[in-house]
Amino acid sequence: MTSTTDKLVDDYLKRLNRELxxxxxxxxxxxxxxxxxxxxEARSAMETENEAAIRTLxxxxxxxxxxxxxxxxxFGIEARGSRSGWDVVALIMLLIGGLILPVIGxxxxxxxxxxxxxxxxxxxxxxxxxxxxxxxxPVLLELTATSAEVCGSLxxxxxxxxxxxxxxxxxxxxxxxxxxxxxxxxxxAFLARRRSRATVAPxx
Amino acid sequence: MVAQQDALLAQMRRGTLQYCVLxxxxxxxxxxxxxxxxxxxxxxxxxxxxxxxPLLSRLRRDGLVESSWQESPTGPPRRYYRLTExxxxxxxxxxxxxxxxxxxxxxxxxxxxxx
Numbered sequence: 001m002t003s004t005t006d007k008l009v010d011d012y013l014k015r016l017n018r019e020l021x022x023x024x025x026x027x028x029x030x031x032x033x034x035x036x037x038x039x040x041e042a043r044s045a046m047e048t049e050n051e052a053a054i055r056t057l058x059x060x061x062x063x064x065x066x067x068x069x070x071x072x073x074x075f076g077i078e079a080r081g082s083r084s085g086w087d088v089v090a091l092i093m094l095l096i097g098g099l100i101l102p103v104i105g106x107x108x109x110x111x112x113x114x115x116x117x118x119x120x121x122x123x124x125x126x127x128x129x130x131x132x133x134x135x136x137x138p139v140l141l142e143l144t145a146t147s148a149e150v151c152g153s154l155x156x157x158x159x160x161x162x163x164x165x166x167x168x169x170x171x172x173x174x175x176x177x178x179x180x181x182x183x184x185x186x187x188x189a190f191l192a193r194r195r196s197r198a199t200v201a202p203x204x
Numbered sequence: 205m206v207a208q209q210d211a212l213l214a215q216m217r218r219g220t221l222q223y224c225v226l227x228x229x230x231x232x233x234x235x236x237x238x239x240x241x242x243x244x245x246x247x248x249x250x251x252x253x254x255x256x257x258p259l260l261s262r263l264r265r266d267g268l269v270e271s272s273w274q275e276s277p278t279g280p281p282r283r284y285y286r287l288t289e290x291x292x293x294x295x296x297x298x299x300x301x302x303x304x305x306x307x308x309x310x311x312x313x314x315x316x317x318x319x
Contacts (some may be wrong), residue, residue: 016254027261034236034257034283041237060254071258178226 005054009039019068019071021194022117031071035061087118087195094127095188098136106133116198118195130187131180138180145173217249222259223302224249225289226295229269231287239265260285268294291317 013036020028042051042057061067090112097105113119113127131137216305228234228242236257243250250256263269268291274283287295 024290030261033255034260037235037253037282038237038240038257039283040279041235049214049223060252061254064254066252067258070252070255071261076256195219 005049005050008051008054008058009043012061012064015040015138016064016067018120019064020071021068021120023068023071023075026116027075029068035067038150057149080086086112087116089196090116091188091191093134094191095134095184096136098133099139103133104138106136109134113191123194126187127191131184132186138177141180142177159175217251219295220262220302221249221299223286223295225256225259225263226268229285229287230292230295233283233284235274235282237282239285253277263291267291 005103017028017032020031033123040059043054050104090109092104093100093109093111095109097107097109099105103110106161110128112122119127133140156162207215224243225239228239234242239260240250240253243256244253255256260269264271264285266289269285270288271283273282276282
């Protein structure tokens with residue numbers, strides 16, 4: 001019983017923290033702290049704590065999205081701030097920046113990612129490490145792998161080495177490469193989706 | 205027409221909520237949950253209780269209220285809010301304006317109700 005109610009509260013606070021994206025970090029922490037304190041006070045004042053009582057309490061607090069919209073309005077922050085254009089640039093540069101401007105392009109994307117208020121720290125970490133360099137990494141690996149297969153030239157003709165790898169190794173390499181290609185694309189899609197979280201007008 | 209009225213009432217509530225909070229803090233300091241309970245005593249003042257907290261945060265940043273942590277007999281420490289001088293002045297200013305505004309609106313709205 002207790003675990004169900006704990007989970008309800010936990011989910012609510014997590015949702016609230018996510019929705020408050022866009023607010024300065026200190027404001028965001030303060031709001032989550034205060035509302036979490038409110039819930040704790042209300043719970044300790046309850047005669048009997050059950051799921052219905054917790055749900056009523058959370059309903060009275062209101063939808064996390066509504067509280068976040070209200071907070072944005074109070075602090076004069078647009079739902080989709082002026083930075084949103086930069087957010088798009090960040091995602092593009094993270095994905096293919098390394099191909100346009102080797103190494104530097106991806107770093108530009110990385111800086112834009114970290115200065116943005118749009119994403120949480122966890123999401124930024126995912127953006128950073130999956131995959132460093134974006135698509136440039138697998139492309140680079142693919143290129144070096146292909147050139148390595150050219151053993152040398154004989155009478156001006158390139159000689160491709162054969163039988164250097166076993167079938168299993170080849171499959172493994174193909175799988176690994178596909179993963180390296182796919183991962184940055186999935187990450188970009190994930191971050192883009194996080195960015196486009198719908199923001200509704202504040203409830204009063 | 206009804207939807208328009210709802211929107212107007214919502215805006216009025218939103219605009220005046222800040223002064224109701226300041227007024228609740230005028231005689232004593234309170235913590236968030238206590239403030240919400242105070243506001244909830246009057247029906248229709250707050251529909252989404254959680255929105256009090258962005259308001260408190262904003263008031264604090266604007267210097268109309270200040271806060272301090274105090275131990276609670278029942279659980280973790282509480283953040284108590286109290287009026288600053290600026291907050292008191294803001295509340296006084298609103299009180300005068302609100303009285304005039306309410307009288308003016310009453311003058312017309314109540315007269316038509318009687319006739």
